[in-house]
Structure formats: structure tokens, C-alpha cells
Amino acid sequence: MQVHRVHQHLVSNPLADVEAEVHRQLDALGAIPPQGDVAITAGSRGIDNITAITRAAGDWLRRHGATPFLTPCMGSHNQATAEGQRAMIESLGLTEEATGMEIRSSMDVVRIGDVATGEIWMDRHCFEADGVLVLNRIKLHTCFSGPVQSGLTKMMVVGMGKIKSAETFHSAPTPVMKDMLLEMGACVIESGKIFAGLALLEDGFDRTAELHAIRPGDILGQEPSLLERYRSYFPALPVDDINVLVVNEIGKTFSGTGMDTNVIGYRGVNGYEDLARPRITAIAALALSQATQGNAIGVGLADFITRRLRDSIDEEKTFTNVFTTGDMRRMAIPCTLRDEQEVVSRMRERYGEQGWIFIPNTLHLETLYVSADLATTLTEHPRCEVNQDPVALSFDAEGRLELGFKG
Numbered sequence: 001m002q003v004h005r006v007h008q009h010l011v012s013n014p015l016a017d018v019e020a021e022v023h024r025q026l027d028a029l030g031a032i033p034p035q036g037d038v039a040i041t042a043g044s045r046g047i048d049n050i051t052a053i054t055r056a057a058g059d060w061l062r063r064h065g066a067t068p069f070l071t072p073c074m075g076s077h078n079q080a081t082a083e084g085q086r087a088m089i090e091s092l093g094l095t096e097e098a099t100g101m102e103i104r105s106s107m108d109v110v111r112i113g114d115v116a117t118g119e120i121w122m123d124r125h126c127f128e129a130d131g132v133l134v135l136n137r138i139k140l141h142t143c144f145s146g147p148v149q150s151g152l153t154k155m156m157v158v159g160m161g162k163i164k165s166a167e168t169f170h171s172a173p174t175p176v177m178k179d180m181l182l183e184m185g186a187c188v189i190e191s192g193k194i195f196a197g198l199a200l201l202e203d204g205f206d207r208t209a210e211l212h213a214i215r216p217g218d219i220l221g222q223e224p225s226l227l228e229r230y231r232s233y234f235p236a237l238p239v240d241d242i243n244v245l246v247v248n249e250i251g252k253t254f255s256g257t258g259m260d261t262n263v264i265g266y267r268g269v270n271g272y273e274d275l276a277r278p279r280i281t282a283i284a285a286l287a288l289s290q291a292t293q294g295n296a297i298g299v300g301l302a303d304f305i306t307r308r309l310r311d312s313i314d315e316e317k318t319f320t321n322v323f324t325t326g327d328m329r330r331m332a333i334p335c336t337l338r339d340e341q342e343v344v345s346r347m348r349e350r351y352g353e354q355g356w357i358f359i360p361n362t363l364h365l366e367t368l369y370v371s372a373d374l375a376t377t378l379t380e381h382p383r384c385e386v387n388q389d390p391v392a393l394s395f396d397a398e399g400r401l402e403l404g405f406k407g
Contacts (some may be wrong), residue, residue, distance in 0.1 A: 006384050033065055037129040050093065057135060058100060068101050122193065133196055136199065138234040152323070237357065242355055245359070248285065249360065252295050260294075296309075307336055357370050
């Protein structure tokens, strides 16, 4: 089987100096931070320049009389333990040495309110601090649609609320999650603990494009417009009808569900309307990113996986994350084949050789490989540059696909 390399011209808008922009945005707030302990939230994976941005936020707070510290705010992730969540943010580069700030990690929470599906909680370190700077990236959510999805509000509700608020949020039926997020977010803001939000937007190449500092009372009002700005950057597959999608790596490094459901067009949530596009017949996932540390949430969105991927799954970590969300299908183990060579061989046998796309992951979509028929189609695509010289699929001695995605 032969494939063609495709280069997608995604939106590029990297900030030249992210640290200077952090200071400029926080200066523009015209607000003095509390003259005491101020927590900075940490935990979302795969954020570009996260160490530099977090360090700059801490420097700004310190310069204005506060004592900043980091607190992992990751809901139920990394086995829902203080040690696991600290280890996770350190693996992202958010160490005490790199940021110049103490890390205070705990799963202890304080109840701050109630909603129809349960109680609202806040990380004890955040609650006992004099203020909180909520820092997170704005992006589309993988479970639900709405004016506010993944971003500052979700960090306040699920991240800062640890596993207990995560359970309250995920107890809501998926169609009303967007409303529950706003209701719970309003309660967190009314606690008076939030000093400000610092929202990050990334371009089509997963690079920091914009930073926005927001007063607490404006977070719920401004986040929808920032989400719309993010849509203009969001990378997507270049065609809507795909026969076979082969994903080289999955993992929370790339998406909260391992594979971004907005890219593959499939949420895998029982009883909830799915996305209309793209329309993909079968998905294969070849490996689990090492940086995700065994959490294989989203593996159930694939139809085929390799033995290598299956053996790299930490079932306890994955179960804790998936059980909290309640979307158990997302950790169901797909058909497992010996290696990548067998995956491709079996899928060619069943689905033929047309309509194939190979991608590195669902976050980095600049370079793709496509079957010959799609290469012809994409020649006229305004966003795509197709290499007309085909490449033969090949495998190494361990049956791993030899297909370069970079450059």
C-alpha cells in the first residue's frame, strides 16, 4: 500500500514573548493581588510554554506583594492522589525549581455550595489562600457542546474541586453539562476566592497565540467569546468522509479523552447526540503516549489497537478517571492485534485501500499521510499541499510502522 504526504496550512500565530505578555495582561487588570498566599492552578496537559507562563504569573504576583504557590488541580486524574497529581504537574515541567514556587498538593477539599446533582467543593489549599489565579487553556470539550467548554470555568469547577466536584459535575446528564458548568462556576466565583483568570489560546500548531487576563466577575461572560476565537485556530482533518483513520499515538497529552472527539467526530457517550462530522468507518490506535503515564481514557473510541498499546495501560489510573466521568465505554478495550503491521493488514483486508488517513495524534495535524484516492481529492483543497511522490508503507523488525510525521 502506498500513501502520500500531505502538509496542512494551519493557522499560525505564535506569541513572540509569552512572559512579557503575561505581565502586560495582568498589569492591564488594574488590580492589586491579595498581600498574602495566592494559589496558581496547574494540571492541564499538553499546554505550550506552560512553565514559562506559570513562572511569569508567579513573578508578577510576587512583584506585587503576593506569595504565589502552585496547586495541582486535576479533578480525578492520576489516581486522584496528592502524590500522583504532584508527580503529574512536575512531569509537565512545573517543578518548584523551574517555576520558583512551592507546590502544595492535597486531595482535601472544602464544601462551598450545592447544585441539583450534588455538592460543590474547593481544594483546601485554594480555599485557605488569600486568592487564586486560575490559569488554563481555552478549547473545545470532548464530551459536550456549549458556550463554555474546557477552560477557566472547568478548571474552577472540576480541577479545583478535585474528585468530589468532578463527581458532582459528571453526575449531570451530558446534555445539561453546559448548564451545570455555568451554575457551579458561578458558585466558585461567589466564594470570593478567585483573584483573576489567565486564559490561554493556542494556534493550529499547538503554540501559544493569545493570553487574556480576566477579572473574576467577567470570566463567565468573556469565556464564550474566547472559545469562539479558539475555533478559528482549531486544527481539523481535511475531509469529512474517511474510511480508515490510523492514529499513531493517543493519550491525555493530546486530549482529555486520549483522542480529541472534535477531531474524530465521535464522543462515545451513551444516550447523547454525537458529532455530525467527520464520518469515519474505523479507527486504529497504535500506541499510548509515555507522557500520559498509563492513563488510556479514550482507548474505547478506537476499533483496533496493538498489543503494545494494551500492555502500556495502567488500568487503575484509567478506571479512576473514566469511572468519575461515568462514560465507561471510553475505557473498553478494542480488538487487540499483535502489532502495527497486523493492524494495517487486517484493516486493508476488511476495508480496502481507499479513504485512509494516518496522523501522529489528534493534536498535531500539520503533517498527514493519505491513500492515493484522497491525495487526488486533496490536491484541490485550499489548506493542503500534497506530495505527489507516493511512499510505500513499511514496518521494522518489531512490526512497527515506519512513517515519519515531522518536518
